[in-house]
Amino acid sequence: MIYYAELLIALGFLLMNAIFVLVEFAIVKVRYTRIEELSQKGNINAKVALEILQNLNSYLASIQLGITMASLGLGWIGEPAFAKILEPIFRKFDIEFIKLYSYTISFGIAFAVISSLHIIAGEQVPKYIAISVSERITLLFAIPLKIFYKLTYYPMLLINGSANLLIKPFKLKTTEQEMSHSEDELRIILGQTEEMGKISLGRLMMFEHLFDFGKTSVKEVMTSSKNIASIKSSENFENLINIIKEKKYSRYPVKSENEEFIGFIHIKDIVFNLPIFLKSEKIDLFSYIRELKNINENLTLEKALKFFQENRIQIALVKGTRQNKEEVTGILTLEDIIEELTGEIRDEFENPPNFTLNEIFNKESSIFEIKSEDRYGAIQELINKLFENKTILNKDEITRKIMAREKAFSTAMGHQVAFPHARIENLKKPILIIGKSSKGINFPSPDNSLVKMIFMILTPFNDPTSQLTILSKLSKIISNITLRKRLLSAKTSEAALNVFSAFENKIPEQPKN
Known part of the structure; x- marks a missing residue:
């Protein structure tokens, strides 16, 4: 009867092994961001789980200790107990060889059965379950795992200290688990999220534009110099109004008599000072010209956006080198930059593209x-x-x-x-x-x-x-x-x-x- 009691204890070790494997795969598979989200919503188990994920290596070491203890216990108690139950059965055989080696045969069968149960029920099945419902398993066992971690804290200090002494001659550096994702990994994650229907393809493409944002240069999105809608500093009021009516922009780069850009004028300055313009026979644009900052055409849009924000500007003159000489190559607006992220932004004065x-x-x-x-x-x-x-x-x-x-x-x-x-x-x-x-x-x-x-x-x-x-x-x-x-x-x-x-x-x- 005692052998059956030992078998029950062995089953307990098998269950213990299965639980540790279940928790191990669950905390490795679960998404950190999802647990963080639940923690911020006040979920107690999620807060404990978040603490576990933030110190994952230490908790995995404790789990490995539990798995090792359970596996050793299963082999130590389960195999001999099962062998002793089988041995009397083989002794009843009339074949002399089986009688003579009844314990060896019983032990071999017991080893095969216990090992199979260990691999299937103690390893594979809990692994598959953990991968399928990692979030639920992590939340369910977060508090018990923390308790086990506290109980094994000092034994693990001794074990880790011994392990570090053994690897010290090899001069290996231990590193913390890498929690961040590379840009390519983020692309894959977002792609899978879109495939599952969590975000739209349009939003996915916006993320794609965001990833390209740090690599796209100013010259790829600017308006070239030959297409700049500019005005002359000596422009009369009638021509100025006609240009504004035709182009319908809010800001216009101003050129001097020798065709150099000297700044820009904002349409608000014209509207606010309209009475002065109407009374004057000759307008003096120099009084209303604002500074037009320069930006290099090879600058990335990410840096260009920062430049625009720091200088509180909406428009900049783009310069580049042609035949070892610096010259104006185009104009860049804040709208040009933002459109690289969001897609086209057209106001009520702009016509949509005339193509299908x-x-x-x-x-x-x-x-x-x-x-x-x-x-x-x-x-x-x-x-x-x-x-x-x-x-x-x-x-x-x-x-x-x-x-x-x-x-x-x-x-x-x-x-x-x-x-x-x-x-x-x-x-x-x-x-x-x-x-x-x-x-x-x-x-x-x-x-x-x-x-x-x-x-x-x-x-x-x-x-x-x-x-x-x-x-x-x-x-x-x-x-x-x-x-x-x-x-x-x-x-x-x-x-x-x-x-x-x-x-x-x-x-x-x-x-x-």
Whole structure:
């Protein structure tokens, strides 16, 4: 009877082992940010769990001590007890060999059974449960784990001290657990979050723009010098009003007689001093000119935004080096910077882009069965097709810009689609082409899926809002299950055009998958 009691004790050790493994995998798998959120809402167990996650290495060491104790106890009590129960059974056999080695056979069977129970019930099953419901397990066992940690605190000090003495000759440095995520990891996490329907694809693309924010330079979004709406310092009042009526901006860079920028004038200054302007035969703009700060064209937008904030400005003159000489290359506004994050921002005086996806979609250059299974090869196929059809002439520039963007960050956004894009000098209007692959193309993707549809977007260099507008429209289409399926199943340019025509202006709401 005593053997059965020992078996019950062994089962207790097995359960103890399972619980420790359950908790170990749960606290490693659970999301720190989720526990932090629950803690801030006042959840007591979450506050304890947060403390555990902040000191994860120490708690894992205590758990390992518990697992080791449980495993040793299971082997020490369970195997001999089970063997002693089996031994009398084998002794009753008429075969002499079995009688002679009955204890050895019984012990071997007991070892196999106990080891199997240990691996399956004590390790694998709790591991799978912990991975599935890590948050619930973490919260449930947070307080018991903290109590166990306190009870084993001093034994663990001794164990850790001994371990450190053993590794000291190897001169290894112990480091705290890395809790932060790299930029690429954040992209993957956000992509998976969007795939699960927690955020929209449009919001995901906003995050993508945010990641690019620190790498995009001023010269990529500025208005080039030849397109600056400026006024002369000697401008008469009538011409000044006509320029304001035509351009409808609030700030205008001012040029001197020798064509140098000397500042800018704000439309408010004209409105506030309108009576003076109306009475004067000749206006003196110099009295109202404000300082126009200079900014380098190679500065990143992140640094440019900080520069704008620190100087409390909305507009800056962009300068760059051309043939070893510094010159004005463009103008940058705060709106240009913000639009790189949010997409286009148009006020009541600005007209929306005068194009639709149908109008910029190039049917002849789209490929509905790309041969390459590599992303760079697939992109090159599309560029070659554009060049063959004489849709583009500057093939090398387009290849360089798109490949550079792709090498910096994958343009795959999940849902089996990718959006390689670039702003091209001397391009008169936006171009959109489609590349499809039935097998799938290997792009690094947030949802780890192969890309089956590529939307290549080329826009004029001096019109950054066009690119953002196209990306915004396409993201809405891809966010819609019905539209996405119809595009992915399209086998001709006409089929893709039908999707654009039917849903571009009015996209019905669909549940996300």
